Amino acid sequence: MGVQEVTEGNQPRVEVNILLLGAHNVGKSALTVRFLTRRFIGEYGDMESVYSRIDTIDGQEICFNIWDSQFTQVGEKSCSVSDKQLQWADGMILVYDICDRSSFDVSLQQLQEIRRRRKLSSVPVVIVANKRDLRRHRSVTGEEGRLLALSQRCGFFEVSAAETYHGVLLVFHRLVDLVRERRALRKSSAGVRGIVRSVSAVFGKKRAE
Numbered sequence: 001m002g003v004q005e006v007t008e009g010n011q012p013r014v015e016v017n018i019l020l021l022g023a024h025n026v027g028k029s030a031l032t033v034r035f036l037t038r039r040f041i042g043e044y045g046d047m048e049s050v051y052s053r054i055d056t057i058d059g060q061e062i063c064f065n066i067w068d069s070q071f072t073q074v075g076e077k078s079c080s081v082s083d084k085q086l087q088w089a090d091g092m093i094l095v096y097d098i099c100d101r102s103s104f105d106v107s108l109q110q111l112q113e114i115r116r117r118r119k120l121s122s123v124p125v126v127i128v129a130n131k132r133d134l135r136r137h138r139s140v141t142g143e144e145g146r147l148l149a150l151s152q153r154c155g156f157f158e159v160s161a162a163e164t165y166h167g168v169l170l171v172f173h174r175l176v177d178l179v180r181e182r183r184a185l186r187k188s189s190a191g192v193r194g195i196v197r198s199v200s201a202v203f204g205k206k207r208a209e
């Protein structure tokens with residue numbers, strides 16, 4: 001897990017591994033490319049890859065490692081998120097297409113799968129409703145997306161990878177905030193556990209007498 005690699009300003013660079021999930025054709029690659037290059041190119045092919053980009057946010061260097069995954073599901077009940085992906089990711093972006101109802105179902109299913117398999121170290125998730133520019137053909141309302149996010153403690157954004165860079169940028173930055181909050185929380189609770197342990201080591205004996 002990665003807060004390492006000292007940079008010039010003495011502030012350690014923060015590494016954040018972000019996994020994009022969601023059904024086929026929802027715009028995972030479009031969102032990734034938009035974030036990396038600020039551009040929308042239209043056709044992306046079916047490449048699966050991990051990309052990196054370094055940004056400075058509030059004086060802190062952040063290295064985004066982005067895994068643009070491909071949706072594969074063999075059988076009805078088989079897993080669509082691999083163990084490797086689950087272990088690798090510090091945070092996830094779950095994408096669906098607002099015009100494709102079945103892609104919304106896939107994101108619900110993937111979310112349940114993630115929550116079930118990474119129960120002990122729950123991972124921050126941001127749900128992204130993409131293709132907002134096509135809202136005339138919408139089949140999933142904003143409320144449905146927002147409710148799903150609320151019920152599962154996820155962030156939520158409705159965006160258009162085709163139309164704007166800014167909305168996409170917000171998604172990635174929000175996820176990084178959540179990941180860093182989670183790390184700080186884990187660190188401070190580990191600290192408290194350490195104090196409790198040393199206090200018990202000193203007083204434990206007395207208490208046991």
Ligand SMILES: Nc1nc2c(ncn2[C@@H]2O[C@H](COP(=O)(O)OP(=O)(O)O)[C@@H](O)[C@H]2O)c(=O)[nH]1
Binds near residue numbers: 025029031134159162
């Ligand atoms: N209108 C519109 N089309 C989009 C948007 N995002 C992606 N697409 C298109 O949807 C198709 C699938 O996108 P892609 O990124 O390859 O989806 P992936 O399979 O989830 O990686 C491509 O033809 C994209 O140009 C969007 O926000 N609006």
Ligand SMILES: [Mg+2]
Binds near residue numbers: 029
């Ligand atoms: Mg793709």
